[in-house]
Amino acid sequence: MKEKLFVMLLMGTILVGCQQENSTDKDQKEETPTVENNQQEETPSDQEKNDQQEEQNKAEEASTTEDKNVSDEEELKVDENGLLIVDNPKSVEVIVNKQRRLPDGYEPTDLVEPNVSFYAEEGDPKRQLRQIAATALEKLFEGAKADGLELVAVSGYRSYDRQKAIYENNVAQNGQEHADKYSARPGTSEHQTGLAMDVASAALVSVLEPSFIQTEEGQWLEEHAHEYGFIIRYPEGKDDITGYSYEPWHVRYVGKEIATEVYEQQTTLEEFFGLYP
Ligand SMILES: [Zn+2]
Known part of the structure; x- marks a missing residue:
């Protein structure tokens, strides 16, 4: 139950990642130490990868559309x-x-x-x-x-x-x-x-x-x-x-x-x- 809730929470943060990049990134890091399961420790790193990818995409987009x-x-x-x-x-x-x-x-x-x-x-x-x-x-x-x-x-x-x-x-x-x-x-x-x-x-x-x-x-x-x-x-x-x-x-x-x-x-x-x- 707790796991399921976490995954849902995680998906939520991915979805809103575009608008709240900074806050979700911070929230995620604060949450990580409370997770004891090994399998779940991998998940936040995926999240970080996603965040990084998103940031990269945004940067690329900005460089082509910005003046x-x-x-x-x-x-x-x-x-x-x-x-x-x-x-x-x-x-x-x-x-x-x-x-x-x-x-x-x-x-x-x-x-x-x-x-x-x-x-x-x-x-x-x-x-x-x-x-x-x-x-x-x-x-x-x-x-x-x-x-x-x-x-x-x-x-x-x-x-x-x-x-x-x-x-x-x-x-x-x-x-x-x-x-x-x-x-x-x-x-x-x-x-x-x-x-x-x-x-x-x-x-x-x-x-x-x-x-x-x-x-x-x-x-x-x-x-x-x-x-x-x-x-x-x-x-x-x-x-x-x-x-x-x-x-x-x-x-x-x-x-x-x-x-x-x-x-x-x-x-x-x-x-x-x-x-x-
Ligand atoms: Zn003139």
């Missing part, structure tokens, strides 16, 4: 300029910045034009975003409209070649230091991911300046972007972390869950993923 920004950080390849080459360019969690660039020739395969107001002319590639971000942007603009505000999309996807031209032009006009502060080296622009859009107030369409935050649209964007899966990617006073001055107009799609956490913690993507010590 790679953190776990593979030290395994990333480094290019000739000392920049890390990200290995998850298609992830909505990808972090591209002045230290981390997209692989050579990366181009999203699902670029579309969201159905929103644009500043750029029809057919301009900067009207494009990846599908998931485009759908979210449409909802963001609808949300603003419902609150009586009109946003306009200024600049979304930017190819490697386009970024290269912008950067080299900036260097030629303003010098290397200025260029590195205000524009991204080719491969390091978040716009190349197809997940970022520069957004302006329809009334002040050409104003991509910090003063955008003083407009009602800028305020609205700061307060509501996360509800649609976007973050203000370069917040004020975080230049040292993001590598960029305040850009209240630059939103980046990361999905609602991460966007909400980043918003609530008033943090940056780098800090959120532990890439900033």
Whole structure:
């Protein structure tokens, strides 16, 4: 009777093992010394094996489903300029910045034009975003409209070649230091991911300046972007972390869950993923 009860108890702990790994493991160890029968002493070791197997399975599962920004950080390849080459360019969690660039020739395969107001002319590639971000942007603009505000999309996807031209032009006009502060080296622009859009107030369409935050649209964007899966990617006073001055107009799609956490913690993507010590 006692044996049967023990086996039942054991099966119970195996079944709930996933949810209560720590407590059952502890309970099991405390229970073992009270068992005198040899045969039963073997059983707990099976249980331990099961626990170990479960832990291993869980670890394997985690390494494939968890974001790679953190776990593979030290395994990333480094290019000739000392920049890390990200290995998850298609992830909505990808972090591209002045230290981390997209692989050579990366181009999203699902670029579309969201159905929103644009500043750029029809057919301009900067009207494009990846599908998931485009759908979210449409909802963001609808949300603003419902609150009586009109946003306009200024600049979304930017190819490697386009970024290269912008950067080299900036260097030629303003010098290397200025260029590195205000524009991204080719491969390091978040716009190349197809997940970022520069957004302006329809009334002040050409104003991509910090003063955008003083407009009602800028305020609205700061307060509501996360509800649609976007973050203000370069917040004020975080230049040292993001590598960029305040850009209240630059939103980046990361999905609602991460966007909400980043918003609530008033943090940056780098800090959120532990890439900033
Ligand atoms: Zn931007």
